[in-house]
Amino acid sequence: MKLLRYGPPGQEKPGLLDPEGGIRDLSGHVADIAGDVLLPDGLARLAALDLADLPRVAGEPRLGPCVGRVGKFVCIGLNYADHAAETGAPIPREPVVFNKWISALSGPNDDIEIPRGSEKTDWEVELGVVIGKGGKYIPPQEALSHVAGYCVVNDVSERSWQMDRGGTWDKGKGFDTFGPIGPWLVTPDDVGDVGNLSIWLEVDGHRYQNGTTVTMIFDVATIISYLSQCMSLQPGDVISTGTPPGVGLGQKPPVFLQGGEVLRLGIDGLGVQSQRVVRAV
Incomplete structure (x- = not known):
């Protein structure tokens, strides 16, 4: 479904x-x-x-975030071997965990707002995992039974707040509109092999990211099990599992969003997002 x-x-x-x-x-x-x-x-x-x-819905209504009442929005950093190489970072020995604030959630086609004063707003297409059955201390072999479905996530990032201003990554990850999810929540029976999905992102028609979940360092089951050791997972929690190479920071020279661009991003079987980039007023 x-x-x-x-x-x-x-x-x-x-x-x-x-x-x-x-x-x-x-x-x-x-x-x-x-x-x-x-x-x-x-x-x-x-x-x-x-x-x-079931009644048909007329027209083409706005799509909101594909899950309601999200309790946690947990993200994994540097989880693609080729993206880690792009950043010059070593392969993580354990998942790199950070959070996006719930107020960052937005619909898959809503505008992305560049924060006031930002010069380093970036993109990251990611595979999202939505928890169905909650739990803690979940064994890896049982982890996928806790998944309600999968979705596309754009882990929009303000690199200066993330990397140049001290503290944790969370500051640069949680601005309003920095967490589009959807268009759909696709149940596992309709996804196929989640470890072998094409994943891509374009800015104004230029494809910057063109990867595959094959290169994930920690797979979905490992991530769920790992997170459940340090927090209880609950229905509706969203886990964003990392991005392939091609982010703006990794370009030579770096390319950041200025306003006016249109992003398109998608994952095999999970749909496509499209966002217009605007500047905060």
Whole structure:
């Protein structure tokens, strides 16, 4: 299934993408794509619905973040061997963990806002993992059973706040609009081999990132298990699993967003995002 949320910010309704690419309204069955809906039984109930009984949604409404009531937005840094090489960093011995603030969440096609005074706003296409069944101390061999689905994430980053101003990476990662997720939450049965997906990003039609999840250093199961050793994972938590090479910081010379650009990014089977870049007023 490809689950989604549509409508104005803060008023999103739950929906499902039908085989023709149309949106079917799920609000007669669930209040949101969130909480217990993401548990195995909740997803099974949605999968059992007859599409013909679900109302069609007219037009092309705005898509919101594909998951509601997100509790944690946890990210993994330097998790592609070729991206680590691009930055000159050594291969991490353990996952590099940082956070994006929940207020950074935005829809997959909403504008990205360059913060006031920023000269180093950058892009990062990433595979997102959404937790269904919560838990802690999860063994690696059981980790994938805790996944509700996968999505596209743009881990937008302000490199000066991230790297030049002391403290942790979190400061440069959590500005408003820096966490587009979606367009859909795709359940594992519709994804195939999550360890072998093409992942790409373009700026104004120029493809900067063109990678594959094959080069991830820590796979999804390892990441979930690792995180569950130091925090409880709960339904709706989002984990962003790192980016392949081709970020703006890695260009020679570096290329950063100035405003006016259009980003397009996607992952095999998980859909495409498109964002216009604007400057904060």
